[in-house]
Amino acid sequence: MYATRYSKPKNIEEAISALQAAEDGKLLAGGMTLIPTLKQRLAAPDCLIDLCAVGLSGIAEEGDALVLGAMSCHAEVESSADVQKHLPALSLLAGGIGDRQVRNCGTIGGSIANNDPAACYPAAVLALAARITTSKRTLSADDYFTGMFETALEEEEIITKISFPKTHKASYAKFGNPASRYAMVGVFIAKTDVGGLRVAITGAGQDGVFRHSGLEAALADSFDVAAIDAVDIDDSELMSDIHASADYRAHLIKEMTKLALQAIG
Amino acid sequence: MAQLSISVNGQRHENDVADNMLLVDYIRETLALTGTHIGCDTSQCGACVVHVNGVSVKSCTMLAIQADGAEVTTIEGISDGENLHPMQEAFHEQHGLQCGYCTPGMVMSAIELVATNKDLSEQDIREGLEGNICRCTGYHNIVKAVQTAANKMQR
Ligand SMILES: Cc1cc2nc3c(=O)[nH]c(=O)nc-3n(C[C@H](O)[C@H](O)[C@H](O)COP(=O)(O)OP(=O)(O)OC[C@H]3O[C@@H](n4cnc5c(N)ncnc54)[C@H](O)[C@@H]3O)c2cc1C
Ligand code: FES
Ligand code: FES
Numbered sequence: 001m002y003a004t005r006y007s008k009p010k011n012i013e014e015a016i017s018a019l020q021a022a023e024d025g026k027l028l029a030g031g032m033t034l035i036p037t038l039k040q041r042l043a044a045p046d047c048l049i050d051l052c053a054v055g056l057s058g059i060a061e062e063g064d065a066l067v068l069g070a071m072s073c074h075a076e077v078e079s080s081a082d083v084q085k086h087l088p089a090l091s092l093l094a095g096g097i098g099d100r101q102v103r104n105c106g107t108i109g110g111s112i113a114n115n116d117p118a119a120c121y122p123a124a125v126l127a128l129a130a131r132i133t134t135s136k137r138t139l140s141a142d143d144y145f146t147g148m149f150e151t152a153l154e155e156e157e158i159i160t161k162i163s164f165p166k167t168h169k170a171s172y173a174k175f176g177n178p179a180s181r182y183a184m185v186g187v188f189i190a191k192t193d194v195g196g197l198r199v200a201i202t203g204a205g206q207d208g209v210f211r212h213s214g215l216e217a218a219l220a221d222s223f224d225v226a227a228i229d230a231v232d233i234d235d236s237e238l239m240s241d242i243h244a245s246a247d248y249r250a251h252l253i254k255e256m257t258k259l260a261l262q263a264i265g
Numbered sequence: 266m267a268q269l270s271i272s273v274n275g276q277r278h279e280n281d282v283a284d285n286m287l288l289v290d291y292i293r294e295t296l297a298l299t300g301t302h303i304g305c306d307t308s309q310c311g312a313c314v315v316h317v318n319g320v321s322v323k324s325c326t327m328l329a330i331q332a333d334g335a336e337v338t339t340i341e342g343i344s345d346g347e348n349l350h351p352m353q354e355a356f357h358e359q360h361g362l363q364c365g366y367c368t369p370g371m372v373m374s375a376i377e378l379v380a381t382n383k384d385l386s387e388q389d390i391r392e393g394l395e396g397n398i399c400r401c402t403g404y405h406n407i408v409k410a411v412q413t414a415a416n417k418m419q420r
Contacts, residue, residue, distance in 0.1 A: 006267055006284040006330050028331075035326045036308045038285070048284070050331065099396025100374065101314055101323045180309065181395070 002044040008053050012135055012158060015054050019156045022047035027158065029110035030073060032102050056109065056160055059083060064193075066090075066166055070109025070159040078103060087128075089170035089190070089263075093120050096174060098181050109159045115208055116182070117148045117239065120174060122209035123188035123202040128170065129195025131163045148208040165192040173259035174203070175252050177243055184244050185252035189219070189260045199257065204238050204249040215257055225258050267330045273298070274342025282329045288322075289313045291329035292339055300340040300369045304398070311397035314370040315339045321377040323396070340369035343376065352376050352414040361410030363401035371397045375411045385415050 009015040019025045026045035028034055029052075037043050056071040059080045066086050068077065077083055077094035084091045097103055097111075097120055111121040112132065125132070126141045133139075135158040144152050153159070167190060174186035183203030191197045199215040202208075218227040233253050238246035266281045273296060280295055292301050292315065303325055304312030313325040316338040343350040352372050355361065362368045371394065378393040379385065385393070390411045391404070399407060 001285045001287075003283070004285050006328060031326055031328070031331070032308065035287075035328070036306075039287075039306055039325075048328075052331070099311070100378070100393060101311065101321050101396045102308070104320050104322055105326070 001038045002041060004038075004045055005047045006050065007047060008050045010053055012054055012056075012160065015049055015051065015158060016135060016156055018047065018049045019158075022049070025049055027051055027113075029071060029107040029113075030105035031110075032098070032106040033110060033114050033116070051109075051158070054158075061086065061166075062163070064166055065163045067161050067163045068108055069161050071107050072109075074098075074103035074106050074108070075100070077108065086166035087164055087170065088168065089172050089188070090124055090128075090164065093124055093172045093188070096120065096172075096176070096181075108162055112144075112162065113151065113153060113159055115145060115149055115151050117205060117208045118177070118182035118184070118186075118203045120172070120183055120186055120202065123183075123186050123200040124164075124170075124172065124190075125162065126209050126211060127188035127190040127195070127198040127200035128164050128167070129190075129192055129198065130165075132159060133161045133163065134159050145209050148206065150208070165194050167192050169264060171260040171264040173256040173263065175256055185249055185256050187253060187256040187260050189223075189257065189264060201253055204253060206237055206239050212253070215253075219261075223261050223264055225261050228254050228257050228261070267333075269329055269333050271329075271332055271334070272336045274338060284328070284330060286329045287325055288315070288317075288327045288329045288332050288337075289324035292324060292337070298339050298341050302366055302369055304366060304370075304400070309396075309398065310367070311370040311374060311394075312367055314373040314397065316373060316377065319377075321374050338373075340372060343372070350376070351417045352379070352411070355410040355414035355417070356407075359406050359410040359413055361403070361407045363399075363403045367397060367399045367401075371399070371407055375414065379411065379415045379418050383419065385412070387412070390415075 023046050025047040028048045028050045056069045058069045074094040074097045169191035172188045174183040185204045186202040188200045199212045214231045218231045233250040235246040235250040238249045240246040269282045302312035304310035308326045315324045
């Protein structure tokens with residue numbers, strides 16, 4: 001790892017000042033993506049700004065929404081009684097990320113800031129039409145994800161919380177990579193008042209997470225597993241890599257959609 | 266340099282550490298506690314698992330300075346003098362190790378798994394140890410050891 005300077009601001013204003021003062025400052029959340037990147041010398045920030053003391057943790061109910069602080073770690077989301085009660089699919093998704101030690105550190109804010117094309121949370125955020133609040137503004141999920149590892153976040157902008165509508169009509173199924181457990185294909189289906197019916201797919205798209213209009217149309221009237229087979233999944237925009245071909249991923253999208261549907265009931 | 270104040274296995278330490286020093290390097294090189302291992306550089310193998318404030322973490326994926334003020338427990342800190350921890354005893358009884366490289370991490374992860382879950386099935390144990398890889402592939406006896414220890418610890 002290249003030399004760097006560590007700082008631990010006590011509030012969001014201090015964190016922003018630290019970012020402004022640094023030449024190439026990086027926010028540090030759970031470190032589960034950032035630290036491996038630093039160890040491999042793929043980044044050389046002059047300053048690491050740890051968000052652990054900034055006060056971005058906590059899960060709370062706010063009317064029809066469930067609000068997760070950006071620093072909520074995956075294990076907290078998995079075991080939160082509020083999440084289990086109002087949005088059980090999100091608890092299951094969090095409990096399926098990586099392994100226990102990754103879940104003890106990795107955070108939802110870090111996951112959606114990074115927007116890895118194989119990460120799980122982006123599918124939930126998009127399918128549930130969640131809202132992302134930052135130090136500057138509130139963004140809809142549709143405006144937030146802009147491509148592989150790309151988001152609408154500007155420099156010196158910090159995610160503070162993510163607000164999800166409560167619903168039991170939601171389900172996530174993933175075919176995890178057997179070594180890393182990242183999604184080779186993950187499908188999140190959700191029906192909410194704000195977003196209607198949505199099918200969001202992660203792990204497969206060349207531009208990161210995306211909604212599948214064909215699957216959404218097939219499921220618009222009823223959650224019928226039989227309707228999935230007739231849907232055409234175009235593999236020309238899907239990833240091909242050492243883990244899976246685009247063709248195989250297209251197949252997995254249908255299978256994961258069926259699994260997710262079965263779990264919705 | 267950063268000022269680190271940390272408790273490891275019940276003993277307080279004050280050290281100046283480089284800001285980019287990993288917790289695992291601090292444990293192994295500064296404190297010479299070499300029971301905690303490094304098995305990969307991709308945060309996938311779990312050989313480096315220790316407890317930070319009672320929670321299992323990969324010490325290769327945390328900066329030493331992130332653990333400032335914390336209570337850390339390593340494999341060296343779980344026995345009671347000469348008396349092995351029930352998890353260590355169970356690994357011994359059930360032949361839960363071959364070369365032993367993965368064992369410290371396995372034991373640390375397994376202790377948390379048993380402490381936070383009741384009535385663990387074989388499947389629960391296999392899934393609960395997903396973050397720990399055994400290059401000798403001795404998983405059957407590792408699972409048996411954890412089951413044995415769970416029966417003792419939860420009695
Ligand atoms: C072995 C392993 C297996 C994994 N398996 C999975 C999996 O199955 N599914 C999955 O989805 N993920 C998986 N992950 C990734 C994991 O979920 C990470 O925790 C997550 O991607 C990053 O979160 P973090 O809190 O660790 O962020 P960090 O690594 O600390 O930061 C990641 C990036 O986000 C930025 N950032 C962090 N917080 C904020 C914020 N509040 N505002 C703005 N920017 C911010 C940082 O500057 C950095 O660029 C795995 C990781 C490992 C090591
Ligand atoms: S050394 Fe492999 S996970 Fe830490
Ligand atoms: S006993 Fe050799 S790596 Fe597990």
